[in-house]
Amino acid sequence: MKDEGQRGFIPMEWQKRTKYCGEVSVKDAGKEVVLNGWVNSRRDHGGLIFLDLRDRTGVVQVVINPDNKDSFPLAQRVRSEYVLAVSGKVSKRPKGTENENIATGQVEVETSALQLISKSKALPFELDEADKVDERTRLQYRYLDLRRPAGYMALELRHKVVQRVRNFLNNQGFLEIETPDLTKSTPEGARDFLVPSRLQAGHFYALPQSPQLFKQILMVAGFEKYYQLARCFRDEDLRADRQPEHTQIDLEMSFVKKDDVINLSEQLLAETFLEIGQKIEVPLKRMCYGDAIKYYGNDKPDTRFDLLLSDVSDIFTKSEFKVFANVIKNGGVIKGLKIDKASSLTRKKFDEYTDYCRGLGAGGLVWMVIDNEIKSPVAKFLSAAEKKSLINSFEANPGDVIFLVADKTEVVNQVLGSFRLLLAEEFKLIKPGFHLLTVIDFPMFEYDEEEKRLKSHHHPFTMPTEDSLDLLDKDPLLASANAYDFIINGVEVGGGSLRIFDPKLQEKIFGLLGIAKQEANDKFGFLLKALDYGAPPHGGVAFGLDRLVMLLAGRQSIRDVIAFPKTQAGTDLMTNAPDIVSDKQLKELRLKTE
RNA sequence: GGAGCCGUAGUGUAGUGGUUUAACAUGCCGGCCUGUCACGCCGGUGAUCGCGGGUUCGAAUCCCGUCGGCUCCGCCA
Numbered sequence: 001m002k003d004e005g006q007r008g009f010i011p012m013e014w015q016k017r018t019k020y021c022g023e024v025s026v027k028d029a030g031k032e033v034v035l036n037g038w039v040n041s042r043r044d045h046g047g048l049i050f051l052d053l054r055d056r057t058g059v060v061q062v063v064i065n066p067d068n069k070d071s072f073p074l075a076q077r078v079r080s081e082y083v084l085a086v087s088g089k090v091s092k093r094p095k096g097t098e099n100e101n102i103a104t105g106q107v108e109v110e111t112s113a114l115q116l117i118s119k120s121k122a123l124p125f126e127l128d129e130a131d132k133v134d135e136r137t138r139l140q141y142r143y144l145d146l147r148r149p150a151g152y153m154a155l156e157l158r159h160k161v162v163q164r165v166r167n168f169l170n171n172q173g174f175l176e177i178e179t180p181d182l183t184k185s186t187p188e189g190a191r192d193f194l195v196p197s198r199l200q201a202g203h204f205y206a207l208p209q210s211p212q213l214f215k216q217i218l219m220v221a222g223f224e225k226y227y228q229l230a231r232c233f234r235d236e237d238l239r240a241d242r243q244p245e246h247t248q249i250d251l252e253m254s255f256v257k258k259d260d261v262i263n264l265s266e267q268l269l270a271e272t273f274l275e276i277g278q279k280i281e282v283p284l285k286r287m288c289y290g291d292a293i294k295y296y297g298n299d300k301p302d303t304r305f306d307l308l309l310s311d312v313s314d315i316f317t318k319s320e321f322k323v324f325a326n327v328i329k330n331g332g333v334i335k336g337l338k339i340d341k342a343s344s345l346t347r348k349k350f351d352e353y354t355d356y357c358r359g360l361g362a363g364g365l366v367w368m369v370i371d372n373e374i375k376s377p378v379a380k381f382l383s384a385a386e387k388k389s390l391i392n393s394f395e396a397n398p399g400d401v402i403f404l405v406a407d408k409t410e411v412v413n414q415v416l417g418s419f420r421l422l423l424a425e426e427f428k429l430i431k432p433g434f435h436l437l438t439v440i441d442f443p444m445f446e447y448d449e450e451e452k453r454l455k456s457h458h459h460p461f462t463m464p465t466e467d468s469l470d471l472l473d474k475d476p477l478l479a480s481a482n483a484y485d486f487i488i489n490g491v492e493v494g495g496g497s498l499r500i501f502d503p504k505l506q507e508k509i510f511g512l513l514g515i516a517k518q519e520a521n522d523k524f525g526f527l528l529k530a531l532d533y534g535a536p537p538h539g540g541v542a543f544g545l546d547r548l549v550m551l552l553a554g555r556q557s558i559r560d561v562i563a564f565p566k567t568q569a570g571t572d573l574m575t576n577a578p579d580i581v582s583d584k585q586l587k588e589l590r591l592k593t594e
Numbered sequence: 595g596g597a598g599c600c601g602u603a604g605u606g607u608a609g610u611g612g613u614u615u616a617a618c619a620u621g622c623c624g625g626c627c628u629g630u631c632a633c634g635c636c637g638g639u640g641a642u643c644g645c646g647g648g649u650u651c652g653a654a655u656c657c658c659g660u661c662g663g664c665u666c667c668g669c670c671a
Contacts, residue, residue, distance in 0.1 A: 045634090046627035061631070080621090097629050105631085122622055125605050128632075129620080132606055136663050189671035209671080236670040359597065360667070418666090459671040513671095557664095568664065 014117045015085040022058025024104050028090040033109065035060065035086045036117070038147070039078055049075040053086055053109075056152055060104040061093075062086050064111045071114035081120035081147075087113040135559075139573040142564055154561045158549045161272050162229060165249055168271045172264065174225040174251060179214035181207055181231065186523050187515065188460055190234035193244070196589040207233035210542060213527050215252040216461065216499055219538040220530045227251040229545065238568045240557040241491065241547055249494075249548075252540030258482050258498055262438060265486060265494065265541045269436065269548075276552050280436060284486075288441040297417020302490025303437055305429040307420050309413070311335050312404070315389040321381035323363075327406040335412045336366075336404035338394040339423055343369050345401060356422065357405060362415040366404040370396045421490070434551070437487040444468065444479040445512070453514040458483045460513055461506070461527075463498040463539070476512055482539070493548050496541030503531040 017036040024033065037055035049072070051062040064075040078084065088111040099105035124141050125133040127148050138145040145151050166176070185192045185206035192206035208214075211230045218226045230250045238244065249268075253261060263283065270280040285303075292301045295308040313333045316324040324334055350367045357365040368376035374387050382390075394402050403419065405412050424430050444464050445454040456462060458481055464472065468479035483497035500506045506528060510520040520528065546558035559565035566572050586593065 041631075041633095043630050043633050044627085045630065048628040048630080050630055050633085052631070059631095063629085066628080094629070097631090099631055101631080122604070126621065129605070134601085134605085134663070137605080139663090187671095190669080212671090234670060237668085239670085240665070242670065414667095456671050462671090567662090569662080573663095 010116060010118065014115055015087055015113070017055075017085070020057040021053050021055045021060040022103060024060045024090055024107055024109065026092060026106050029092050029107065031090050032112075033088065033090055035062070035084075035109065037084065037086075038120075039080055039082045039084060041080065042075075042078055044076065050108075051075065051078065051084075051086075053084065058103055060102075061099070061108040062088065062111055063108050064114060068111060068114075071111050074114050074116060075111075078114075078116070079120065079122070081123060082116065083118035083120075085113075085115040085117055086111055087115075136567070136573055139565070139567065142574045146563065154549070154553050154555065155563060157275065157553050158545070158561050160275050161549055161552065162545070164271055164275055165229075165268065168268055169225075169227045169251065172225065174227045175223055176228060177218060177223065177226050178228060179208070179211040179218075179230065183208050183214075184523075186213070187519065188456065188513070190236050193233045193235050196591055198588050201590040209234050210248060211250055212459065212461065213524070215250060215540060216527065216538065217530050219252055219254045219499075220533065220535045222254075222536075224254045224536075225251075226253075226540075230542075238566065238570060240559075241550070243546065243558060243562060243565055244570055246558070247545040249543040249545050250540070251542070252538060254536040254538040256498075256537070256539055258484070258539065261496060261498070261539045261541055262440075262484050265484075265496065265543075266436075266438065268543075269486060269488075269493070272548060272552065273434065278434060280434070284436045284438045286438045286440055289439055289443065290441065292439055293413055297413040297415075297420065299439055299442070299485065300487045300490055300492045301437060301439070302421060302424070302430075303435040303487075304431045304433075304489055305424045307337050307339065307424055307429060309335050309337055309416050309420070310394060312390060312393050315386055315393065319381075319386060320383065321378065321386075323378075323381075324406050330408075332406060332408045333412050334404055334406040335416055336394070336402055337416060337420055337423070338396055338400055338402045339427060340397075341399045342401040342427065343371070343399045345369075353403070353419070353422075357415050357419055360415045360418055361411050362405050362407055364405075365419075366406070368402040368404070370400045370402065371398055435489055439485040439487060440483075442481045442483040442485070443477065444472075444481045444509075445476050447477060454512055456509075456513060457481065458495065458497050460509055460515075461497075461499045463500050463505075464509075472508065472512060484541075486541075486543070488548075488551050491547055491551060492544075493551065494541055494543035496539065498537070498539035501531060501535040501537050503528050503535075506531060 015034045017034050019028070019033045019035060021035055021037050035053055037053040040052040040054035040059050043050040047066050049064045051064070052059045053062050064071050066072050086109060088109040090107055091110055093106060093108050123144060125137055125144070127144065130138060130145055130148055146155070182195060182205040185194065185204065190209050192209065195205040195207065197203045197205060210232050211228060215226055228250045230248045231245055232248050233245050235244060236242070253264070266282040266284050270282050273280045287301065289299055292299050294311070296302070297309055311333055312335065313328055316334055317328055319325045327334060353367070354365040366376065366378050368374045368379070370391065374382070374390070390402065396402055405415050407415070443457050444462065446457050448455045454476060463482045465480050465482055471479040481497060483495065485495040486493050500509065507517070507520065510524070546561055549561040550558045553561055555561060564572060564574065571577065
């Protein structure tokens with residue numbers, strides 16, 4: 001068997017596989033097969049060479065005997081990750097040489113012909129140790145990273161989840177419809193990615209943050225049930241669970257009530273969990289937004305563990321302890337959480353926690369070790385009655401530790417909400433498995449301190465509840481929305497709402513958001529216009545496919561379930577995007593760079 | 595915009611009370627080996643310690659800056 005021919009190229013003809021490596025079994029014993037794949041490893045015994053040949057289905061052992069005068073010399077020159085075609089006979093392995101660790105360990109392929117299809121340089125990292133390798137090297141050589149079973153399986157799972165979603169929605173009567181990626185920049189929401197227009201010099205498309213407006217217009221168009229696996233773009237900073245482009249399972253339905261959308265969403269989620277063999281009971285547990293904030297400090301409660309926040313402001317309304325009293329006088333709150341049997345915590349650890357909470361914006365962190373009495377730096381400032389009330393309130397027992405934060409309500413919730421996660425991890429309180437939750441009863445608006453105006457909590461097209469209509473004028477911050485979020489293990493995987501289908505109400509909401517009539521018409525005029533032509537009641541939901549698959553795959557980052565993800569600085573280390581472009585390109589677009 | 599952690603042969607680590615031939619494992623190259631499967635054994639190759647500057651007789655080690663990667667805050671309707 002030759003490798004490189006006269007022209008210096010490897011011959012183009014090669015034997016096509018008759019079987020996949022991972023599927024060779026005892027049943028094939030005695031049969032001739034051809035395998036194609038990569039050399040996973042090579043074990044050269046001098047007089048006998050073993051190769052583990054790998055394709056996407058698995059590995060199988062290939063044996064090359066020295067009496068095979070064509071193949072043996074080639075086998076000696078073969079290296080890791082060479083691509084080969086192997087012809088040979090499947091045989092049961094000699095007694096005592098079976099390998100229980102691999103699926104094909106009972107058999108091997110006795111090579112009759114070995115053919116080199118493609119060579120490989122020595123790899124920049126060893127595939128079976130990739131878990132430990134710096135992520136930047138793996139991203140640079142993403143094709144090698146993905147060649148690992150773990151890489152393959154993550155994307156295979158993603159594929160299967162997508163197929164389930166499509167099947168489920170198709171069976172429910174949904175139509176998959178694509179909407180534009182080159183569209184119009186709209187105010188509100190995230191920063192847009194812009195695309196300069198050549199034909200309309202000086203004008204810009206924006207990449208969609210979501211297909212929100214298009215799907216609503218599809219409802220006006222009468223499609224009734226739409227879905228799409230939509231790529232969404234947001235030019236904001238990245239996180240482990242945030243990429244500048246991500247994929248949403250986006251859907252919208254007409255003539256539905258809130259519970260119709262929630263029920264379908266929960267069924268859809270449950271359907272995806274079947275892919276990993278998990279039966280999820282629907283309907284899911286539901287929690288109102290107010291309780292989520294009150295007990296968990298945020299609107300995406302991690303319900304894998306308790307450690308609930310408790311408001312103890314009442315105990316300190318008349319406290320001699322000025323720090324607490326002042327916070328309450330200024331409208332703030334004192335909340336805390338109790339952790340069982342934590343008296344082994346060191347002073348150093350308490351300082352660490354204090355720094356952590358300060359870093360999140362708290363003025364400080366009060367800690368108390370419960371013994372026969374309370375041990376705490378602030379114990380001397382508290383009255384006996386206050387101490388007793390605290391212990392009662394937290395139902396604290398000797399050995400427990402109480403942490404308190406006093407500040408503005410939002411600060412307290414945010415700090416304790418994060419701190420609770422840290423403690424749960426450190427004390428190993430997190431129960432295994434998946435804990436799904438639907439959060440309902442969101443407020444319509446929140447107040448933006450910086451811009452001194454109302455902002456939508458969900459988005460500007462969210463339908464207020466009927467009860468809230470009167471509040472829009474009186475006290476819009478109390479108005480609640482027909483919106484819902486879906487939370488798994490503290491990760492927001494989806495959310496949606498009923499939409500406004502009355503153009504008058506939509507204009508009213510824009511007004512409350514401080515979007516002038518002129519601007520509303522410039523930016524959203526096409527939607528308002530569409531609503532004028534017989535808009536059905538409608539609502540929908542969007543799930544973050546990347547986050548969902550991340551959870552199903554048990555990974556910590558969505559980068560693991562995206563084929564070619566970007567770094568925290570928004571770069572692609574494999575392609576080196578983003579990159580500078582030629583002057584010619586800039587000129588055509590009438591763009592100048594500094 | 596901000597905070598923290600990290601950066602030493604291809605890869606993963608060790609080495610920082612200032613002076614080392616910068617160590618170990620693995621990979622890679624060569625040799626031996628007919629039942630291995632993380633094959634084994636022998637030998638070899640490979641790092642001016644991310645980059646720049648400073649302190650010093652002397653810096654991988656201390657200081658400053660910078661670049662890159664990760665985590666987080668802000669931001670993400």
